[in-house]
Amino acid sequence: MNLTIADVRLTPVLVADPPLLNTQGVHQPYTPRLIVEVETADGITGVGETYGDTKYLELARPLAARLTGRRITDTNGLPAVADAVAVDASRVSGRVDVGGLRGVQTADKLRLSVVSAFEVACLDALGKALGLPVHALLGGKVRDAVEYSAYLFYRWAAHPDGVACEQDDWGAAVDPAGVVEQARRFTERYGFTSFKLKGGVFPPDEEIAAVRALAEAFPGHPLRLDPNGAWSVPTALRVADELADVLEYLEDPVLGTPAMAEVAARTGVPLATNMCVTTFDEIKEAFTAGAVQVVLSDHHYWGGLRATRRLAAVCHAFGVGVSMHSNTHLGISLAAMTHVASTVPGLHHACDTHYPWQSEDVLTERPAFDGGKVTVPDLPGLGVELDRDRLRSLHRRWLDDDGALRDRDDAAAMRVADPGWAAPSVPRW
Template identity: 50%
Template sequence: MSRHEINHVLITPVAFTDPPLLNAVGVHEPLALRAIVEVHTVSGLTGLGETYGDAGHLELLKKAAEAVRGASPFDVGRLWSVISGAIGGASRGSQSGLTGLATSGKTIGSVVAPFDSAFYDLQGQILGEPVWSVLGGKHRDRVDFSAYLFYKWATHPGGDEDRWGQALDPDGIVRQAQKMLREYGFKSLKLKGGVFAPDEEAEAIEALRAAFPSLPLRVDPNGAWSVETSVRVGKRLGQTLEYYEDPTMGIKGMSEVARRTGIPMATNMCVVETGHIPEAIRLKAVQVILIDQHYWGGFLPSLNLAALCKTFGIGVSMHSNSHLGISLAGMVHLGAATENLTYALDTHWPWKDESEDVVSTADLQFIEGAIRVPDKPGLGLELDRDALGRLHDKYLASNIRTRNDTGYMKSIEPEYEYVAPRW
């Protein structure tokens, strides 16, 4: 038995506070779910991964955990085949709150990803090198992030107002952006759309341009608009946008909008596995792909995707979901190791209560909108077991087991229905 052989995997579901952020499928629930994956070796080392915490996903993670026992952390290239064999052709389906195509490949990737993260974390600890070094070296000392703006209520029903307050119109969005820039120093702005009528959201983008004339701007309606609406709004905004993210559903629809507006189209919804790339290239549907280590399968598949994007002249950004510090560290290491990272990364980090985490994030501070790339071995993180226990207790005390933005919205506004496209 190798001293670095994996002999135990621990999976802990956790919950943490989430504001009432509005989106195309509803509104965020009061708690966000994540799963913390600990991969332990015979020698006593622990590698960390973070992933979705939905009930169905937890069951697949348990099957994967059994499959990787006895492996070496350096077997990372075999993870996809080993785990896909263990979970079969499972698909988590289309969950309310997780937008985009639901495919078996995306499901496999989202199960592989936290193990990929933990394996690379272990490799770095064994070698005494940071993850970015194990991935081939860093291309930058700082990784830039973008402000992620949301329409939002002041509070969840019956709750206390959070520090961000209400944002339901262009003025509210501008105030939110001003606060985010003061606190984090971001150098670009992204608005989550698909909430109000498209012209209202276009007004918000125009208000942001007036308030921040030099900052790159993005809008992401999450496929809530038809092709015709996407074209009309795209022509209205013109060169205001750095890129136009998933205004409409599907590769063919995106291709039509790209052809008729000339605006770079970005996606994390219609291209979510490598099999989608040939058609997207053939139809010139996307000019930017948002990598997400959490469903592309981790660091190694994400780097492979970035290399493919470079070959075909496609830009690279990075997608975000509500996340904790392990994911943030992973984004920084991957961002450092990705040569052709063309755009600032998304992050939900400002929306999280920073007192709620399972690791110390002292080395992951935002300075002028960027995080300095850490030099500690592995991910450079140490699990706080007391904090992990508190967030696990919060999970156990809640009745949330699957993210359901639509269901939560309907519990507040019974007449609400998710429709795509809505406009």
């Protein structure tokens, strides 16, 4: 068995994205993703997926060139290979990562997000070579299905007039009634039993009303609210007080660990984050200050599936809960999320996923939700197969783009509808 990497293929794609609103603006009609394929000398191919913005692609290309001749088992060496690749400082210096709303960008965060796709592809190829599912390579699953939460968004019925894009049948949701109707459709279509609302879009009182409407429509179901750091400490405390009886947790109500710690010290509502704890270096300050009670892991952020398991172990040692953050991902990432989530014993909260919002994919068969859960695949590797015709089609869309959509920019998308829009300063309220 020859496990040497003979070829690495990178395919950037543009996939349809609905007009979902957040505090920075609105999703563009198409979003970039990067599909990574690692092929061994024996012809076994593994796949991975990550962000497809230009800054990630510019790092992925030289990294891919350095992997030929290495073994797919050498996943521990991937970060060192990535560290040897220079990152254009102008791409990351002090900017906030809009695509993931994960706080300030750094070169290390960028590298980890790229490494994650290569690690997943190597694990997929190794699993196929050995006839084992990825979860077995991670130590084995402790659950047969992974629960996910309905990810609710304020949204428009369609992208602004004049924008050519894919349409869907979800309709608008810009008030409490629209949010509740969206939740009902999620439940009918996918069986979700917990709900997360992306906040920071409307004044807090309107979002409090939406959560209250959800609590009335779905009594006893776990509810979360995530304004992406758009509130001040006083506003966060007021919202926490008014929703204390219905929230499972409040996610990133304020920006930064000190502000999160101040809110956490003055409310009994657990605080979750995918913004102030996104690297191991950020753990000490947040955990010793009691700033967060739930860390929302993301294998794209942390550098892969094995790093996600290390994060879960650290959280367990500190008595901090763990769940999973989601970005605008396709089925490869959903499969990877499901495999690693199945191996984490203390996963007591349903994971986030954008996947039901994505009408397009590069797989021959979409992963399915049953009762809000995804069954953990036992097929070799990730248990997914690329649809090469679809991959070529979505890559062709990327090639045909003039560059306007190759980098996610929610504020630019909002300016199509409102030319005067500027991403608001934080705190917004």
